[in-house]
Amino acid sequence: MSLTPQHRLRPFLVTLAACLTALPLVAAAQQSDPSVVTRPPVENPGTFKNERVEPSNEPNAQPSQGGDKPAASAGANDVKPSEGIGIFDRMGAKLPDLPPEKTYKGPVDDAYGAFQRGYYLTAFQKALPRAQLGDPAAQTLIAELMSQGLGVKRDTKNAAFWYGKAAEGGDASSMFKYALILMEGQDVPRDRKKADEWMKKAADAGQASAEFNWAQSLTADNPGLKGLQLALPYYEKSAAQGIADAEYAVSQLYMSLPDISPEKKSEARIWLLRAANAGYDTAQLDMGVWLINGTGGKPDLEAGFTWMKIAAYRGNVAAQNKLSHLYINAIGTKQDPIAAATWYVISRRAGFKDPELEDFYLGIEDDQQKAAIDAANKFHPAK
Incomplete structure (x- = not known):
């Protein structure tokens, strides 16, 4: 079962930017004054002192294309219509048959299915007997329902208990959630060492948010180049699963770290674009x-x-x-x-x-x- 927990931790973790500034070798974009952007020089650039600029009514207005006449279409008289099949003919054509769907023969999780449809009380009733028998997926579902008060009264203390049981049973999402609970001291005694252990286990089990946060922990506990090099593989794994913070971190490290291969360095802008597109x-x-x-x-x-x-x-x-x-x-x-x-x-x-x-x-x-x-x-x- 894959639940989607919050993935950003801020209380004790240093930011990636703080670590990057400690590096002796960083990209020029990271060293320069952040208020400065440059452009190629142009001849006789206009200024507000020597010309009057008529502002657009829209701040998003695009620059004019120059000239008073529209550009003529090159070879317009030579263009011939397509002789392919017409749209109305195509609409009447028989489409090829879709490939037959494969019959699903795997296990059906009725409790999680009810959870996805919003039948929270039903999900709780179906999951509880399995949770009591030691099913980690059912224990995680019970913990999630209790922590959010879905279908049952909100009970964060018992939710923490079930997250702990599911973590011990090997559920990666619960490992991550239990690490957060231990870190914050919420309904359990605060235990940074134990929290780190569960966070690393969750990260090594492939939980995307845990991978990002374990990378953050490595940069916090190992200042400078060493921490960033240790953290990079976890940032990369998290970024590959679509965590925007990790995508941003990968872009910065690919551009800034020494001994990064040319192939990875060439991908820095791609990772930055993914993080930007993610909002x-x-x-x-x-x-x-x-x-x-x-x-x-x-x-x-x-x-x-x-x-x-x-x-x-x-x-x-x-x-x-x-x-x-x-x-x-x-x-x-x-x-x-x-x-x-x-x-x-x-x-x-x-x-x-x-x-x-x-x-x-x-x-x-x-x-x-x-x-x-x-x-x-x-x-x-x-x-």
């Missing part, structure tokens, strides 16, 4: 910076701007600050003083101080400042 806002911020600076691959200013904007709308304050700089310097978009000022106001309200942006804001017209404040007042982070 991890820090990965979205870094994806924007990497694309703009050409870290881990070729530069792509427009794509970098898009990722920065996504992270900014998700509420990432650093991305909001950087997005303001992108609008000022026309990186991946056109210059837009109102949009730049809007994101500066939003990030400043969140506590991000930037003297350069303050000077810019004070230098624009009063009506532009007012428009920026009005837009900032309407901003709500995307969920």
Whole structure:
């Protein structure tokens, strides 16, 4: 049985970024000033001092394509329609038969089936006799129902008991949950050593969230390069199972650790993209910076701007600050003083101080400042 527990632990674990800063050899993107993004030089770049920029009404507006006339379609007169089968003919054609479904002959778990359909009391009644006979899967289900109060009264103390029994029986999900309980001292005496033992057992059993958290423990207990090298295999296993935090960690370590093979280093941006697509806002911020600076691959200013904007709308304050700089310097978009000022106001309200942006804001017209404040007042982070 596979239940999906919470996978991020923050109480005692140091962040990956803190470990990376201790390395003597890190990627240029990690060493540079995080407020700086670069772009290739252009001839006669426009500034707010020597030209008046007409801002778009939409902050997401795309840059114009230049020129007053649309480009003519090359060889338009030479295009001939397809002579293949027509859509209406295709709709009437007989499709090939689907392959026959294989009959499932494995064991059927009635208790877990009831749990999946939302019949929690039925699930409890079916699982309890099996749990009392020592079935780890049934014990995990009983613990989950009790811990959340599904179908029965919420009882975290007895839930902890059943998680412990299921962990002893070899259920990886319960090993992970029991490790969290021991770590937090919730309904059982707090025991860091025992928690670490169960976390490692769960990680070695392939529980994705435990793999990530055991990697975090290794970096906390072994500061510097050694801890990161010990943690990398667990980060990789967790990332392969789709844990976004682990995907982000792998991208950073592939780019930063010495002695990483060229094949793995070339995959750093791929792992970062997976974490960004999973909605991890820090990965979205870094994806924007990497694309703009050409870290881990070729530069792509427009794509970098898009990722920065996504992270900014998700509420990432650093991305909001950087997005303001992108609008000022026309990186991946056109210059837009109102949009730049809007994101500066939003990030400043969140506590991000930037003297350069303050000077810019004070230098624009009063009506532009007012428009920026009005837009900032309407901003709500995307969920």
